Amino acid sequence: MTGRWFITPGELRRQGILGMNARNGSYIAQLNARSNYPLVDDKLQTKHLALDAGIAVPELYGVIETPHQVRRIGKMLEGRNDFVIKPAHGAGGDGILVITGRMGEHYRRANGRLMDRESIQHHLSNILSGMYSLGGQPDRAMVEYRVKFDPLFDQVSFEGVPDIRTVVYRGYPIMAMVRLPTREADGKANLHQGAVGAGVDMATGETLHGVWHGRVVDQHPDTGAPISGICIPDWSTLLALAARCHDLTGLGYLGVDVVLDRDRGPLILELNARPGLAIQIANRQGLLKHIERVDARLEGMEAPEEAAARAAWVGEGFAQATG
């Protein structure tokens, strides 16, 4: 484990690692039309798009747009014991409040702490004033169904939301990872906040080793359970779901975040027009090789394939590439 403290550019290139500049300049700028950004940056729009296309998303309980609605939040939350509040334009999981239960006038957060209604209202008005949105634009707050996680990842996550991030390039899901929250990440599933990322075998849906703080780990830092070898059920369906999100948004370089709900199966949590690069560390391979394979396939094709066919091709191709 005691490698050098840096990696040479030549080595990165050889492994086909996509850098931040190349991602921004060569892929996001070329493939993601600005006009389509609101579709994914505004989680409300994403939700409506997905619903129209018949893709499952967490149920929306309500939208809060005005200070007046903030004051009357009690009414909206009446009868709900668990829910999630998130900013419609949030980025990187900031501003998401997960409520798991209620104790009289207080609400219990996912980390076990209690919160009174005033604090929730303050959080809501912070969201409305744009504290969590890109560029500080005034925002809206969404209240939605709290996902009941599939017990699949229970052993390898600490509180929070384990989700499956898939990078979809020109409609082809090319790489995926499972993001496992840790104590340090405070229930969030962002790798740079301390979550564990585990690569996923694209052919089988089986988790590979994990990465935590840039280091390779085999066990979850909080629970100690082994990370690899967890098989995600219905993997091919999940890939097809991710592939369909490309059709929804028209974005050529897209991150799809899916959660597995105990009762409702895979739900699209959010889409991301600027998915991060950490997925490459989790999978220990570069995105560029897969990008080139997809480009080569699209080169010789006249009519675009259906999402299911694209997902199937990815599964097969991956098996070949790694096998």
Add this chain to the structure above:
Amino acid sequence: MKRLHLALLVIVLMTTGLVMTGYKATVLGFPLLPAQTVDNWIVEARVAFEPTGGPVTARLVLPDDPPGFAILDENFISRGYGLTTSQQGENREAHWTTRYPSGRQVLYYRATVYLHNRTNGEDEAYPGPVSVPEYGEPYHSAAMALLESVRERSADISSFATVLVSDLNAPNPGENATLFVDPNDTDADRVRTLIQLLAGARIPARMSHGITLTDWAREAQPMAWLEVHNTREWVPIHPRNGSTGYPANLLVWWHGDIEPLQVERARNRELSFSVTRNIHDAIDVAEQRAQLMDSRFVDFSLFGLPVQTQNMYRVLLMVPLGALIIVLLRNVVGIRTFGTFMPVLIALSFRETQLLGGIILFTLIVSLGLAIRFYLDHLKLLLVPRLAAVVIVVIMLMAVISILSHNLGIEQGLSLALFPIVILAMTIERMSLVWEEHSPQEAIRQGLGSLAVAVVGYLFMVNRHLEHLIFVFPELLLVVLAITLLLGRYTGYRLTELLRFRALGQ
């Protein structure tokens, strides 16, 4: 297609910027280094005469594009006279005319010249071989014999002339040479003799007169020099020792064996030359020169602006450089900062506070601001009022720090007011968000990153040489723009990514 477009654009911008800079630096002589001074000389010709009645015309030869010098400025002091300048043969002449002069008249011509490395005379065409004059005997045979012996000992036209000069000046000239030498010869006489003899070898030669520029020379005497044409250019030769080339401090005033001053209807003519040394800022010299050359560059330069505005632009023009540094540090190195251009603004304020003071004050203000921000968080305020509250409290704190530091005799605390406070307030807000949402370490890391970028930006922006270069040659900004555009297409790895992806190297 896009690549080609960008490449072309970059090349055009680069060459435009560099060519304009090169032109200004070499042709107009704008200094590449700050506070460069140029020696220049004020040479003055004083003409005095007493009119004998009737209209007077005075004609004075003027220096015309003297080799090794450039004329910066010239003026004529001649009240009551009509003045025209014209080209007369090889010389430029001033004509002063007046109808009713009375009493002793004094006229002045004054020129400011400075050393300028440019060879002149190359454009003067070869006049062709001259015809051999009739010397008459015994001079003819002596001249032919002398020339023959000189020819044997020389390689080309200028060495021919040099050998001839040294033959005539030898302490014991040969018998042929003695005929042409008179120990009482003035330089001018000697030059005349040389021209005659060189004509025997069909070499075109002429006389020139120059003034030696030495400090405070009240009565500078014009010196006669010989010039021979070697079919490409006129080669100056010292009439006594035969050395070629004018000394660096010799200003050639006129060519030909003529009287420099001619006055009609006057007596007691006097012509005297004086020289004064002057030290000028090189920029002024270049500007004046550009004006004389009728160059449009200077009309549209920043030097035409009022001084206050100039000083503002001195600072402002450094911002693009700071922006370029930011681009480099963010996209090539990969340092994360709060706000894209916040570090540039901080760096600008460091100019006033000095580096160490700036860093201390910045750290102080941001930490105090963070403390306030965390306190205000308890009050559950809305975002904009909270930001405003931070601004207000931070400004009050700044005033307190300034007063305290002033009383303690630390004057740097006074420049605190120059920090872009609104930008600081936003920084504080974003930092506190990162602090809460991510981790204190992350917030401090980004804060230090911003500070480091600001320091690097500052070090570039206060560099006197860079500031001077950008201000005197603002077209260099085109080069900065070109580099920025190029970096805009940089899709290589960032330096920090070499660390980030190190796990992949194992």
